[in-house]
Amino acid sequence: MSFKPAKWPRRLRSQEWFGGTGRDQIYHRGWMKNQGFPHDMFDGRPVIGILNTWSELTPCNAHLRDLAERVKHGIYEAGGFPVEVPVFSTAESSFRPTAMMFRNLAAMAVEEAMRGQPMDGAVLLVGCDKTTPSLMMGAASTDLPSIVVTGGPMLNGYFRGERVGSGTHLWKFSEAVKAGEMTADDFLEAEASMSRSPGSCNTMGTASSMASMAEALGMALSGNAAIPAVDSRRRMMAQLSGRRIVQMVKDDLKPSDVMTKQAFENAIRTNGAIGGSTNAVIHLLAIAGRVGIDLTLDDWARCGRDVATIVNLMPSGEYLMEEFFYAGGLPVVLKRLGQAGILHRDALTVSGETIWDQVKDVVNHNEDVILPVEKALTQQGGIAVLKGNLAPNGAVIKPSAASPHLLQHRGRAVVFEDIDDYKARINDDSLDVDETCILVLKNCGPKGYPGMAEVGNMGLPPKILKKGITDMIRISDARMSGTAYGTVILHTSPEAATGGPLAAVRSGDTIELDVPARRIHLDISDEEMADRLAQWTVPVDAPSSGYAWLHQTHVQGADTGADLDFLRGNRGAPVGRDSH
Ligand code: FES
Numbered sequence: 001m002s003f004k005p006a007k008w009p010r011r012l013r014s015q016e017w018f019g020g021t022g023r024d025q026i027y028h029r030g031w032m033k034n035q036g037f038p039h040d041m042f043d044g045r046p047v048i049g050i051l052n053t054w055s056e057l058t059p060c061n062a063h064l065r066d067l068a069e070r071v072k073h074g075i076y077e078a079g080g081f082p083v084e085v086p087v088f089s090t091a092e093s094s095f096r097p098t099a100m101m102f103r104n105l106a107a108m109a110v111e112e113a114m115r116g117q118p119m120d121g122a123v124l125l126v127g128c129d130k131t132t133p134s135l136m137m138g139a140a141s142t143d144l145p146s147i148v149v150t151g152g153p154m155l156n157g158y159f160r161g162e163r164v165g166s167g168t169h170l171w172k173f174s175e176a177v178k179a180g181e182m183t184a185d186d187f188l189e190a191e192a193s194m195s196r197s198p199g200s201c202n203t204m205g206t207a208s209s210m211a212s213m214a215e216a217l218g219m220a221l222s223g224n225a226a227i228p229a230v231d232s233r234r235r236m237m238a239q240l241s242g243r244r245i246v247q248m249v250k251d252d253l254k255p256s257d258v259m260t261k262q263a264f265e266n267a268i269r270t271n272g273a274i275g276g277s278t279n280a281v282i283h284l285l286a287i288a289g290r291v292g293i294d295l296t297l298d299d300w301a302r303c304g305r306d307v308a309t310i311v312n313l314m315p316s317g318e319y320l321m322e323e324f325f326y327a328g329g330l331p332v333v334l335k336r337l338g339q340a341g342i343l344h345r346d347a348l349t350v351s352g353e354t355i356w357d358q359v360k361d362v363v364n365h366n367e368d369v370i371l372p373v374e375k376a377l378t379q380q381g382g383i384a385v386l387k388g389n390l391a392p393n394g395a396v397i398k399p400s401a402a403s404p405h406l407l408q409h410r411g412r413a414v415v416f417e418d419i420d421d422y423k424a425r426i427n428d429d430s431l432d433v434d435e436t437c438i439l440v441l442k443n444c445g446p447k448g449y450p451g452m453a454e455v456g457n458m459g460l461p462p463k464i465l466k467k468g469i470t471d472m473i474r475i476s477d478a479r480m481s482g483t484a485y486g487t488v489i490l491h492t493s494p495e496a497a498t499g500g501p502l503a504a505v506r507s508g509d510t511i512e513l514d515v516p517a518r519r520i521h522l523d524i525s526d527e528e529m530a531d532r533l534a535q536w537t538v539p540v541d542a543p544s545s546g547y548a549w550l551h552q553t554h555v556q557g558a559d560t561g562a563d564l565d566f567l568r569g570n571r572g573a574p575v576g577r578d579s580h
Helices: 023-033 064-077 099-115 131-142 168-178 184-194 206-217 232-251 261-274 279-291 297-304 321-327 330-339 355-359 419-425 526-534 546-554
Strands: 047-052 081-086 121-126 146-150 157-159 162-164 384-388 391-397 408-416 438-441 473-476 488-493 510-514 519-522
Touching (some): 064 121, 099 131, 099 279, 121 131, 131 146, 131 206, 131 279, 146 206, 206 330, 261 297, 261 330, 279 297, 297 384, 330 355, 473 510
Parallel strands (some): 121 146, 408 438, 473 488
Antiparallel strands (some): 408 510, 510 519
């Protein structure tokens, strides 16, 4: 840790708007005073933007206005001036074609909201899957002091006495309906049982994984990730974070001071230990790209290997975020990594302390939830990065959510050219498929879908489910919900829609998967592969206008984080010219 706090007091960037008696300053201040802010709010104290992804159409973040009030309390207490600012909110549950297509748009909007307005620092108020990475990406590009506060997970779901997890049981129950084992009425009743309080998904899905990533990166206060949305300690966390950001601005403690290469390596190992989402791969690559850190899939392969998955949460395990919180939450996991010698203990956090200082004294209160290493869900946790002629730039699989007997397998490919082709044929009992086959879905990557939807965990054919089979190997260039499970190979790069080798697969081909050897191979010769790809033509109609055009033209591959090419990098927060 080499951070040296800046001198205080000094003139902050917000004073370019609010400080002085010139016409422009009076103009900026005067309009703000229509809200009743006293004159001393503009006296040079830190102005903190509370960037709020609250939206009634982002149900996981619908409680964030209440939390914003607690953040304000903290900012006032520490002598700052809080201003709540709504930012573009991307709901995982309902945004079409997929919230992922708008992660970069939200990041761009946040970046410009911070740069173009009188803010000295920001509290990033997030929760649902894409809101966390998009705000972190935007803040990283401005490099203004920023702290993450997540909304927290929902309480445990219970259906007829059994614990049910967001997403995870949605997939299970929908397959049970398809297999004729559950009625549609029961499914409807289960729906309400799963979502019984405000908050984000209560499994270790993408929202909980990204909350954990923010904490492991050092961008949130210790313990933030797991506190349930409705627990009073979530409000305390918000208030404490509000106090803290004011001091961060005074010290000039920036995202680039916290999100170092070591911090990303800590986060990658943490993701392995928690059995976190495959989506964390894409988001961390994208956030690193904004800070200017050279993070690649090879870092995931190197750091993610041999990390035991010790957090016994769905979808890999049996418990939910509420129990993870009661057990001690992420600090216990970070302490374990530190004890195992695989945590960079000196990594700085937004608290101003090192990550080790924050966690070294915590206690595990439930060894069924945070397991001893010898009882880990798998000793080979983490995300496995596969390579081979089918994925020269890489593909990923989450071994802790896969079926062990399928991790080494040769099978016949059953190919779907795109999601419409899959939907049209998967339920047809005449489909030539059995459980030894490998389902292949093309054209669902960043350009292909477009936006790289969470369709990689494609449901199995009903005739297979009716045999009691619940898993088959599935390969695609799509993503998968962090709440999902199965032997699912994702993010295959380059994607089919750009002429990647996935485009060359045909039904009847043999594919070999060898996860221990990190290999995925299409059993055809190099010449045959070249011949097939020479016949390939662009499969999607490119949009000609609007954001869809911008996305389609500039989105990069999943292997580098699927950011827009012109948004990578740290552009800082120059104050620029006045508007009048
Ligand atoms: Fe929003 Fe899961 S859908 S957190």
